[in-house]
Every structure is written in structure tokens, then in C-alpha cells.
Amino acid sequence: MHELRKDILIGRWVVVMTDHSKDPSYYFTDRRKPAPRIEPCPLCLQGNGLGTKEILAVKNPDDPNASVAVRVLANKDPLLQVDGDLSRRGVGMYDAMNGIGANEVIVESVEHNIEPEEIGNGHMAVLLDTYRQRLADLQKDTRFRYLLLFKNHGRAAGSAYDHPHSQIVATPITPKTVREELNGARTYFKFKERCIFCDILSQEMKTGTRIVAENIDFLAFVPFAPRSPFEIWILPRRHQHNYTDLKPEQTGSLASILTACLMKLKLILKDPPYNLVLHNSPNKLPRVDHWQTLEDDFHWHIELIPRLFRMDGFEWGSGLHILPTTPEDAAGFLRRA
Amino acid sequence: MHELRKDILIGRWVVVMTDHSKDPSYYFTDRRKPAPRIEPCPLCLQGNGLGTKEILAVKNPDDPNASVAVRVLANKDPLLQVDGDLSRRGVGMYDAMNGIGANEVIVESVEHNIEPEEIGNGHMAVLLDTYRQRLADLQKDTRFRYLLLFKNHGRAAGSAYDHPHSQIVATPITPKTVREELNGARTYFKFKERCIFCDILSQEMKTGTRIVAENIDFLAFVPFAPRSPFEIWILPRRHQHNYTDLKPEQTGSLASILTACLMKLKLILKDPPYNLVLHNSPNKLPRVDHWQTLEDDFHWHIELIPRLFRMDGFEWGSGLHILPTTPEDAAGFLRRA
Numbered sequence: 001m002h003e004l005r006k007d008i009l010i011g012r013w014v015v016v017m018t019d020h021s022k023d024p025s026y027y028f029t030d031r032r033k034p035a036p037r038i039e040p041c042p043l044c045l046q047g048n049g050l051g052t053k054e055i056l057a058v059k060n061p062d063d064p065n066a067s068v069a070v071r072v073l074a075n076k077d078p079l080l081q082v083d084g085d086l087s088r089r090g091v092g093m094y095d096a097m098n099g100i101g102a103n104e105v106i107v108e109s110v111e112h113n114i115e116p117e118e119i120g121n122g123h124m125a126v127l128l129d130t131y132r133q134r135l136a137d138l139q140k141d142t143r144f145r146y147l148l149l150f151k152n153h154g155r156a157a158g159s160a161y162d163h164p165h166s167q168i169v170a171t172p173i174t175p176k177t178v179r180e181e182l183n184g185a186r187t188y189f190k191f192k193e194r195c196i197f198c199d200i201l202s203q204e205m206k207t208g209t210r211i212v213a214e215n216i217d218f219l220a221f222v223p224f225a226p227r228s229p230f231e232i233w234i235l236p237r238r239h240q241h242n243y244t245d246l247k248p249e250q251t252g253s254l255a256s257i258l259t260a261c262l263m264k265l266k267l268i269l270k271d272p273p274y275n276l277v278l279h280n281s282p283n284k285l286p287r288v289d290h291w292q293t294l295e296d297d298f299h300w301h302i303e304l305i306p307r308l309f310r311m312d313g314f315e316w317g318s319g320l321h322i323l324p325t326t327p328e329d330a331a332g333f334l335r336r337a
Numbered sequence: 338m339h340e341l342r343k344d345i346l347i348g349r350w351v352v353v354m355t356d357h358s359k360d361p362s363y364y365f366t367d368r369r370k371p372a373p374r375i376e377p378c379p380l381c382l383q384g385n386g387l388g389t390k391e392i393l394a395v396k397n398p399d400d401p402n403a404s405v406a407v408r409v410l411a412n413k414d415p416l417l418q419v420d421g422d423l424s425r426r427g428v429g430m431y432d433a434m435n436g437i438g439a440n441e442v443i444v445e446s447v448e449h450n451i452e453p454e455e456i457g458n459g460h461m462a463v464l465l466d467t468y469r470q471r472l473a474d475l476q477k478d479t480r481f482r483y484l485l486l487f488k489n490h491g492r493a494a495g496s497a498y499d500h501p502h503s504q505i506v507a508t509p510i511t512p513k514t515v516r517e518e519l520n521g522a523r524t525y526f527k528f529k530e531r532c533i534f535c536d537i538l539s540q541e542m543k544t545g546t547r548i549v550a551e552n553i554d555f556l557a558f559v560p561f562a563p564r565s566p567f568e569i570w571i572l573p574r575r576h577q578h579n580y581t582d583l584k585p586e587q588t589g590s591l592a593s594i595l596t597a598c599l600m601k602l603k604l605i606l607k608d609p610p611y612n613l614v615l616h617n618s619p620n621k622l623p624r625v626d627h628w629q630t631l632e633d634d635f636h637w638h639i640e641l642i643p644r645l646f647r648m649d650g651f652e653w654g655s656g657l658h659i660l661p662t663t664p665e666d667a668a669g670f671l672r673r674a
Binding site for chain 2: 156157177203318
């Protein structure tokens with residue numbers, strides 16, 4: 001008999017197919033590299049192929065003779081536009097506002113075919129620190145309620161460029177998925193007076209079977225009730241509210257555990273399409289905002305989600321995700337890789 | 338500048354790309370029919386190729402000499418199993434229970450290549466009445482909190498068989514997506530003392546630009562802030578709580594508007610993969626259940642969701658969906674088809 005499991009954070013149930021849990025080969029599909037989407041690649045050019053503003057260019061301090069390692073550009077066709085005001089308004093019984101926000105592209109490497117996890121910890125640490133710098137800067141704009149940092153790897157995960165890159169989208173609203181997580185964390189904090197993520201860390205350390213990798217500062221594990229098989233969460237071991245609080249000594253630890261997790265996913269699932277999403281606390285606003293967290297009730301983390309199949313009507317209509325591989329089996333495959 | 342719009346029911350914001358709204362050709366991809374997934378097709382056989390229990394076999398009353406038009410079978414590898422008990426339990430700090438439920442396959446037509454909307458209203462009405470009969474029967478089992486009726490059309494929408502079919506999954510929990518909708522409808526009802534769906538119907542009739550089709554009993558429209566471009570909702574015009582309250586005279590009207598909407602989607606988007614999901618009120622339970630609705634605060638409806646692209650990391654991480662075509666443009670294309 002299969003098992004139903006509840007995500008403790010947002011109350012979502014998932015179906016875990018415990019009866020005949022599948023090994024990674026179940027998910028292998030045609031992963032041949034498609035033809036380049038755009039030639040020449042706009043993220044390859046030394047200058048700036050997007051033709052937009054260069055926001056930041058960062059060298060690798062380990063390699064002082066090197067050219068720029070990571071570059072931040074304004075997006076060419078931004079989803080949300082920086083200039084203008086929100087103009088919240090009613091449309092009949094409904095609500096709308098202008099698409100104000102920011103959309104930055106972080107070019108992770110000057111090389112077209114090299115992902116940061118393939119060229120050593122130093123480069124990955126530069127990338128992770130670039131994330132921190134850009135988030136800290138964008139948090140100053142009080143029009144933005146949330147900064148969503150994410151990476152689409154592979155076409156099936158929504159990637160528009162073949163060149164390794166990630167993105168930051170600043171939104172004038174707190175997105176629904178974020179609100180649910182904040183709400184779950186806050187409800188738990190009110191009830192227990194403890195951070196739910198700190199408690200999840202203790203539980204995972206105690207259980208052990210869902211751990212993927214660990215080091216002095218971070219723990220990586222497959223959650224008890226994830227949305228996707230082989231999903232991995234990376235959390236700082238000690239309570240930390242916002243990614244921008246990341247200390248220099250933590251950056252190296254994060255680079256090494258993230259590199260390890262990405263390499264494990266690549267090896268086990270044959271370079272799967274995946275998304276990386278930073279779940280960070282919302283921006284501090286000068287006025288009171290319903291979704292603003294305390295320092296104690298939210299704990300930033302990274303989610304790595306391999307995109308192995310499309311949702312069907314059942315999952316789309318119910319939000320009840322189906323996991324052909326149990327989280328414990330998935331973690332075992334990843335841990336041993 | 339693009340527009341942010343809020344779904345009034347569950348508070349989800351979407352980005353509507355008002356600046357360069359795309360026409361249907363933007364979504365054309367390779368739609369060649371793939372080779373049959375399983376030979377011989379288990380849903381084609383006169384007997385029962387699944388080898389499972391036949392629950393119901395319905396003839397078309399318009400055609401008394403015809404063989405069975407619609408057949409309901411137990412699913413072969415059910416996601417949730419009928420026999421057993423729930424055994425709710427704690428697993429460390431988490432929650433789990435047994436995968437108890439029901440999973441029925443509704444074979445919509447004896448012909449492998451003919452969808453019900455292609456062979457006239459009579460057959461579609463038989464199918465819609467079969468849905469009603471099965472839902473009414475399953476509602477009697479007090480272990481089930483919710484019955485999810487859905488159809489996956491096309492592989493990209495999650496279809497496992499090429500033969501036209503739909504499914505009912507009975508779940509022992511109220512799924513997250515359903516809970517959000519019930520919660521939104523109830524909050525609105527408490528505030529206004531009116532059904533939110535009845536108010537949406539009035540608003541859509543007044544606005545007019547999002548209407549796709551209408552008849553005496555039903556209205557079909559593209560919602561103000563949908564999750565997918567070309568998404569269509571079909572609602573009974575007069576307040577009706579549960580699909581099992583569908584009256585015989587309404588069945589014909591529903592068959593004709595659903596047939597029209599499916600034909601329009603096929604024509605405009607070149608036979609796209611889609612999901613059909615019935616949003617019905619939860620089962621009445623003998624004991625008090627937090628999610629149980631009043632008769633007045635929920636209004637059943639059908640959602641048709643063309644599956645035109647995969648979510649990227651931004652949508653997956655934020656729940657903020659992106660619509661390359663405005664709902665008003667989409668409705669215009671569909672209305673004129």
C-alpha cells in the first residue's frame with residue numbers, strides 16, 4: 001500500500017509510492033543536447049550580447065589574472081519593468097496593478113559550456129557572493145516586497161539561454177508560494193516558539209535516512225514530503241534569517257555542498273533539467289507589511305528540484321503530488337553517488 | 338508595461354503580458370501523434386483489457402441498438418487502494434497515513450480514435466451523466482473526503498492511455514488546491530453573504546470580453562487571472578452546490594457547451610494537450626469536517642486547462658504564473674472559432 005505524507009511547512013499532502021519505489025533509470029528520457037537556441041549566444045560575448053546595462057562584473061579572487069568570472073546584466077525583455085509606479089486599481093470586482101519590478105540575469109561563467117560546479121569551489125563561491133551582493137542591493141528598493149532568485153537548467157526546466165545563468169526577479173507582491181511557507185513557519189513559531197526549519201534540521205539529523213550531504217555549516221537532505229522525487233533542500237545548520245546575512249566563511253561551505261549536490265544529481269539522473277530556487281525571507285519594508293517575518297520565524301534555504309516529468313490533471317487539479325521514488329531511496333542513491 | 342492581476346478566489350497573482358500579447362501560433366509545437374504506448378490498447382477490448390472489475394457500462398439512449406457507449410473500470414495500478422484503513426500516524430515530527438482511496442477509469446468511447454465531443458451531444462451527455470452517477474455512488478463512502486474527476490488529453494498533459502478516458506480519484510484528505518478554493522469562497526461568503534462564483538458570473542456577463550460561449554444553463558469564459566493562457570471555466574448560471582445535483586435537462590446543455598469549448602480549443606491551438614478538472618464541493622461527512630461547505634458558499638464548475646508549456650523555476654518557486662496572451666485576446670480567438 002502506498003503512503004500519504006504531509007509537508008509540515010505548508011500542509012500539502014503527497015502520495016509516496018512505497019510499494020514499488022523506482023530507481024533513477026525510471027526517469028531517464030532523451031537528454032541529447034538540442035541545437036543552440038540563439039546564435040551567437042548573447043551571454044557569451046565579452047562585451048554584453050544582451051545590449052543591456054551591466055550591473056556588476058566580479059573576478060575570482062583565487063585567480064587574480066583571470067578575466068571576469070561572473071557578470072550581472074539587466075534582462076533584455078524584462079518580465080517586470082523597473083521604472084514607473086504600481087497604480088493598484090480595481091477592475092470590476094477584480095484587482096490589478098502595473099508590472100513593476102526588476103529582472104537581472106547573472107551570467108555564471110564566461111564559458112558557454114561550463115557550469116560553475118564543474119570548475120571548482122572558488123568560482124562557485126564568487127557566484128554565491130554575487131547573489132548576496134545583488135540581493136542586498138535590491139532589498140533597498142522599498143517598492144519590492146520579494147526577491148526571487150532562481151536558476152533554470154535545461155529547456156525542460158524553462159531555460160531560455162543555453163549559457164549557464166541564473167536570475168533575480170524583484171516583485172511588488174509577496175508571491176503565493178512564499179506566503180504559504182511564511183505562514184506555515186509563523187504558525188509553527190507561534191505554537192512552539194521555535195523555528196520550524198531548526199526543528200526539521202534536528203529531525204533529519206536524528207532520522208539520517210534522508211541526508212544527502214553535510215559539512216560544518218550546512219545540511220543537504222531530501223524532504224519528508226517533497227513535490228518532486230530527488231528534490232534536495234540545503235539549509236544553514238545554525239539559524240539564519242536572510243541570505244544576505246551569509247558570512248564570508250559560510251560562503252565556501254555553501255559552495256562545496258551545493259557543488260556536491262549538483263554533481264550528484266548530474267551523475268545519478270544523467271544531467272537532468274532542474275530548477276534551483278532560493279527561499280529567502282521577504283524584504284524589510286518601512287511600513288508594516290502583513291507578510292514581514294520576525295528574525296526568528298524564517299530560515300533561508302536553497303531548493304534543488306529536478307524536473308523529471310510534467311504534472312498530470314490529477315496533480316494540477318489537486319496539488320497532491322505523486323512520488324514514484326520514496327525520499328529515503330532517493331537520498332540513498334544521492335548519498336552513495 | 339505588463340499587468341499584474343489577482344485571482345479573486347485564492348489570491349494568486351499572475352503576470353499578464355499585455356504589451357505584446359501572443360496569438361495562438363506562438364504555442365504551436367510538434368503535435369504529431371506518437372506511436373501507441375501499449376499494444377493492444379487495454380481500453381479498446383470489448384471485454385476489459387485492464388482485467389479489472391467493470392463498475393458500470395452505459396448505453397446511449399438515443400441509439401438503442403448500440404453497444405456500450407461509456408464504460409467505468411477499476412484502475413489496474415491504483416494510486417490509492419480501496420481496501421484497508423487509514424492508520425493516521427506521526428513519523429518523528431511529521432504526519433503520514435495509508436494510501437486509501439479509489440481510482441476509477443471512465444472509458445469515454447468504445448472507439449480508440451474518437452473523442453466524445455466528435456460524435457455528437459448524445460454521447461457526451463451519456464458521459465456527463467456517468468460522471469454524476471459515479472460521483473453520487475462514491476460520495477456514500479465516508480472514508481473519502483474528496484472526489485477528483487479529471488481527464489488528461491495527450492501525453493504532455495499526463496495521459497497514460499491513448500484511448501479517450503477520464504478518471505475519478507477518491508482521496509481521504511481534502512487536497513490543497515481544493516482547500517484554497519473552498520477557503521477563498523467561504524471567506525468571500527462570510528464577508529458579502531453572496532456566492533463568489535455567482536458574483537463572478539455577473540461580472541463576466543457585464544464585462545463580456547472574456548466570454549467564450551453561453552447557453553440557457555451555462556456560461557464558459559476565460560478567467561480574469563488564469564494559470565494558463567486559453568484556460569476556460571464552465572459554470573452553471575444558476576447557483577448549484579454539487580455536480581451530483583445536475584438535473585437531466587441541464588445535462589444536454591452542459592454537453593453542448595463542453596463540446597463547443599473542446600472543439601474551439603482543438604481548432605485554435607491544433608489539438609493541444611489539455612486537462613479537464615471538475616471542481617466540486619467536498620463530500621458530506623457524518624462527523625464535522627473543517628472543510629465542509631454550506632450549500633451557499635460553493636458552486637461547482639469545470640476547468641479546461643491547455644498545457645502549452647512547462648513551468649520554469651520562477652513559476653515553480655513563486656506560484657506567480659506568466660500569461661503570454663491576455664485573457665481578453667484568448668477569449669476573442671476562442672469566441673470567433
